[in-house]
Amino acid sequence: MLNYLATRLWQSIVTLILASMVVFFGVRQLPGDPALAMAGEEATPERLAAIREQLGLNESIITQYVKFVGNMVRGDFGQSTRTGAQVTDLVAATLPVTLWLSAYAIVVAVIVGVLLGVIAERFRGRWPEWMANALALIGLSVPNFWLGILAILYLAVAFGLFPASGYVPISRDPFQGIYHLTLPAIILGTSLAAVIMRQTRASMIETMKTDFVRTARAKGLSRPRVLFRYGLRNSLIVVVTIIGLQLGGLISGAVVTERIFALPGFGKLTLDAVFTRDYPVIQAVVLLITVGYILINLAVDILYSVINPRIRVGGKS
Amino acid sequence: MSLPTADAPALLSVRGLEVTFGENPEPVLHSVSFDIRPGERVAIVGQSGSGKSTIIGSILRLLPGDGHITGGSILLDGEDLSRASEQRMRSIRGRRIALVPQDPASNLNPSMRVGAQIADALAASGSRSKAEIDRRVLELMTEAGIPEAERRAKQYPHEFSGGMRQRVLIAIALSREPELLIADEPTSALDVTVQRQILNHLQTLVDAHGTSLLFITHDLGVAADRTDRIIVMSEGRIVEVGTPAEILLSPQEEYTKRLVAAAPTAVAAVRVASASSAVKPGPILEVSHLVKEFKIRGQRGSILKAVDDVSFSVERGTTTAIVGESGSGKTTVARIILGLESATSGTALVDGEGITSSRGRQRRALRRRVQPVFQDPYGSLDPTYSIEKLIDEPLRIFKVGDRRSRQERVAELLDQVALPRTVAQRRPNELSGGQRQRVAIARALALHPELLICDEAVSALDVLVQEQILTLLADLQTELGLSYLFITHDLAVVRQIAHNVVVMKRGRVMEQGATNTVFESPSSDYTRELLSAIPGASLVG
Numbered sequence: 001m002l003n004y005l006a007t008r009l010w011q012s013i014v015t016l017i018l019a020s021m022v023v024f025f026g027v028r029q030l031p032g033d034p035a036l037a038m039a040g041e042e043a044t045p046e047r048l049a050a051i052r053e054q055l056g057l058n059e060s061i062i063t064q065y066v067k068f069v070g071n072m073v074r075g076d077f078g079q080s081t082r083t084g085a086q087v088t089d090l091v092a093a094t095l096p097v098t099l100w101l102s103a104y105a106i107v108v109a110v111i112v113g114v115l116l117g118v119i120a121e122r123f124r125g126r127w128p129e130w131m132a133n134a135l136a137l138i139g140l141s142v143p144n145f146w147l148g149i150l151a152i153l154y155l156a157v158a159f160g161l162f163p164a165s166g167y168v169p170i171s172r173d174p175f176q177g178i179y180h181l182t183l184p185a186i187i188l189g190t191s192l193a194a195v196i197m198r199q200t201r202a203s204m205i206e207t208m209k210t211d212f213v214r215t216a217r218a219k220g221l222s223r224p225r226v227l228f229r230y231g232l233r234n235s236l237i238v239v240v241t242i243i244g245l246q247l248g249g250l251i252s253g254a255v256v257t258e259r260i261f262a263l264p265g266f267g268k269l270t271l272d273a274v275f276t277r278d279y280p281v282i283q284a285v286v287l288l289i290t291v292g293y294i295l296i297n298l299a300v301d302i303l304y305s306v307i308n309p310r311i312r313v314g315g316k317s
Numbered sequence: 318m319s320l321p322t323a324d325a326p327a328l329l330s331v332r333g334l335e336v337t338f339g340e341n342p343e344p345v346l347h348s349v350s351f352d353i354r355p356g357e358r359v360a361i362v363g364q365s366g367s368g369k370s371t372i373i374g375s376i377l378r379l380l381p382g383d384g385h386i387t388g389g390s391i392l393l394d395g396e397d398l399s400r401a402s403e404q405r406m407r408s409i410r411g412r413r414i415a416l417v418p419q420d421p422a423s424n425l426n427p428s429m430r431v432g433a434q435i436a437d438a439l440a441a442s443g444s445r446s447k448a449e450i451d452r453r454v455l456e457l458m459t460e461a462g463i464p465e466a467e468r469r470a471k472q473y474p475h476e477f478s479g480g481m482r483q484r485v486l487i488a489i490a491l492s493r494e495p496e497l498l499i500a501d502e503p504t505s506a507l508d509v510t511v512q513r514q515i516l517n518h519l520q521t522l523v524d525a526h527g528t529s530l531l532f533i534t535h536d537l538g539v540a541a542d543r544t545d546r547i548i549v550m551s552e553g554r555i556v557e558v559g560t561p562a563e564i565l566l567s568p569q570e571e572y573t574k575r576l577v578a579a580a581p582t583a584v585a586a587v588r589v590a591s592a593s594s595a596v597k598p599g600p601i602l603e604v605s606h607l608v609k610e611f612k613i614r615g616q617r618g619s620i621l622k623a624v625d626d627v628s629f630s631v632e633r634g635t636t637t638a639i640v641g642e643s644g645s646g647k648t649t650v651a652r653i654i655l656g657l658e659s660a661t662s663g664t665a666l667v668d669g670e671g672i673t674s675s676r677g678r679q680r681r682a683l684r685r686r687v688q689p690v691f692q693d694p695y696g697s698l699d700p701t702y703s704i705e706k707l708i709d710e711p712l713r714i715f716k717v718g719d720r721r722s723r724q725e726r727v728a729e730l731l732d733q734v735a736l737p738r739t740v741a742q743r744r745p746n747e748l749s750g751g752q753r754q755r756v757a758i759a760r761a762l763a764l765h766p767e768l769l770i771c772d773e774a775v776s777a778l779d780v781l782v783q784e785q786i787l788t789l790l791a792d793l794q795t796e797l798g799l800s801y802l803f804i805t806h807d808l809a810v811v812r813q814i815a816h817n818v819v820v821m822k823r824g825r826v827m828e829q830g831a832t833n834t835v836f837e838s839p840s841s842d843y844t845r846e847l848l849s850a851i852p853g854a855s856l857v858g
Contacts, residue, residue, distance in 0.1 A: 211423040219438040220411030
């Protein structure tokens with residue numbers, strides 16, 4: 001297992017170096033000039049030159065990259081060219097919002113998705129399956145922002161069940177924090193829940209046909225026990241993979257969801273940075289997302305081996 | 318057919334059982350009736366599709382998919398199971414009727430510790446405490462012949478060998494001391510020596526507990542050795558019922574006679590082809606001092622010698638069989654000869670040339686002369702291809718002839734393997750297992766090879782079909798002067814087809830020589846053990 005982790009770590013570092021290159025050179029291909037964006041339309045050429053000098057934009061692109069990597073390793077992502085704030089501070093302020101939102105959305109999606117999937121399998125060809133399928137179809141086909149608007153309109157404004165917008169840090173008031181994030185998390189998790197439901201259902205249908213499930217039933221086990229301990233447990237491997245793959249969608253979904261519910265999150269920071277060509281912020285954001293991806297993938301791989309003992313690497317075969 | 322009469326009332330009494338699947342009006346079982354008395358051992362023998370597994374599904378009410386009982390009754394001590402509620406069935410499964418399933422590889426939950434799976438069966442009965450269950454699990458494992466029960470209970474199924482997994486399944490089935498044990502081909506996936514151990518063990522346990530046994534098998538030999546009464550089934554009907562001696566020595570029905578004649582026993586008729594005179598003498602294949610080492614993953618420096626100094630040769634126009642159990646290295650030898658694997662040292666020369674040492678054009682030429690026929694007639698044919706496309710694929714790869722001539726060649730090959738030409742446009746899933754294996758043989762013959770490597774080529778087939786394929790291979794040998802290297806675990810098949818035999822164990826050659834010599838006066842203990850483990854030898858011999 002240690003060997004395996006070391007290999008994975010090494011692979012991750014290579015991925016990170018590649019990602020930093022793509023980010024750095026990619027950002028510089030964006031149309032528009034950050035100095036111009038900073039100084040405004042009426043800036044004098046002298047002012048622009050001064051800003052370029054200050055940002056190091058006059059140096060060769062290779063030198064800029066080396067400096068960028070050097071700073072990054074020290075944890076210094078520079079300053080926002082737009083507001084002058086430290087990028088690390090900006091990230092520290094917005095990241096928790098998005099992390100809480102995404103984590104909450106995943107939890108909601110897994111619970112709802114897996115449950116509906118199991119129900120769909122258990123009641124195949126009867127109305128609970130049709131209901132579950134219909135819900136999944138809606139979750140997949142109706143865009144997030146539309147669902148969000150409907151939710152605000154009915155659940156927040158008309159019935160007042162949830163706050164329509166606003167954010168309370170969970171560290172300050174856990175109850176209010178979770179309460180404020182509930183509606184956004186449900187909206188963000190909808191499409192993921194739909195995908196998980198469909199996968200769980202398909203995977204369960206396969207697993208429940210296997211020999212070991214029949215053997216379990218021949219033992220005289222109760223239906224729920226067979227369903228969960230034998231069926232679901234072995235169906236989850238596919239589901240975990242799907243969750244890993246879908247997280248990318250979750251992050252872009254978070255951008256939209258944060259907009260709708262006016263949450264001061266990472267998504268908002270990213271959007272603002274892209275629109276104002278705030279190089280340092282964009283770089284930091286994209287790199288952090290990459291790191292996030294790598295960590296999530298690692299977590300998914302480790303989860304695999306927990307669920308499926310056969311994948312446990314380094315074990316006896 | 319007369320129903321068995323006995324003093325003791327039947328434990329299980331099946332009357333006029335009829336089962337259908339889905340909307341199909343044609344039943345899979347036609348009015349099946351039989352009894353099992355307390356302590357009695359009954360075998361149901363039949364080929365695949367005969368309905369024997371459907372009987373089990375009906376008794377346990379675990380029919381797959383949309384199968385359902387449409388007629389008759391299944392009386393357990395007078396209670397009709399065919400009408401019992403699911404709730405009621407749950408209290409009968411495992412407690413009164415238990416199942417030892419067929420394939421140990423697929424019948425254990427891969428993500429659950431072995432001990433927990435046995436404990437699960439015990440816990441289903443409720444009443445026991447956790448400590449009591451744990452103790453009983455170890456007891457059951459030891460009883461089933463699993464050493465170091467305490468340590469092994471914490472392991473997962475993939476850490477167990479096939480034989481050990483089957484022992485776990487036996488422990489599960491016996492855990493609640495059922496009155497009737499249904500064993501569904503419990504050892505057909507295992508090597509003969511392991512098979513014998515497991516069956517002996519199962520029999521001891523069943524006898525000790527006075528459990529009734531319903532034994533499902535395709536192997537008449539196993540049925541004869543192990544049971545009091547044999548029920549022969551074909552196409553959903555009971556053909557004949559009798560004691561093992563009656564069935565084997567004086568079968569009444571035509572079908573039973575054929576089954577007995579084809580039974581893979583060591584004394585079956587020898588069908589070895591006489592070498593065609595057109596063939597020039599000399600070896601086609603020479604294997605000398607072949608060694609293949611594998612590094613064992615996770616254990617640095619340790620090496621597994623899968624093939625250890627193996628030497629033998631195959632004469633032109635003859636058949637040499639390599640026989641051995643799983644892990645003997647027989648398949649690795651075949652893969653090296655086919656060039657699918659490289660040897661660590663030693664050589665495998667086809668007509669003086671080695672596939673692994675040759676390159677480019679020479680290697681392609683060599684590949685044409687050596688063709689494989691694999692075990693699984695389902696997995697080795699691409700289901701999306703038509704039969705014609707499958708057979709002429711090698712011709713297309715080697716750019717032999719034009720479209721027209723290839724079509725003619727396919728027709729010719731279909732004739733040779735005795736398939737109607739009309740199958741050319743059909744797909745593999747429309748054919749039976751035996752027909753598919755004929756297609757695989759036709760494909761192997763397409764390029765006029767000199768040597769066929771048949772890796773367990775008939776093991777997946779029913780005995781009657783197996784016999785047909787072996788006859789076909791023998792005919793082709795006489796007709797075309799082919800040489801065969803036959804890889805098998807089945808000694809009976811060796812006796813039927815091979816001129817020479819090489820017995821392997823753990824990578825080494827234990828014994829080799831002319832088939833008759835090896836069978837009649839084996840020189841190694843291992844060969845003797847293998848020969849005595851062949852089921853049915855006791856009765857017929």
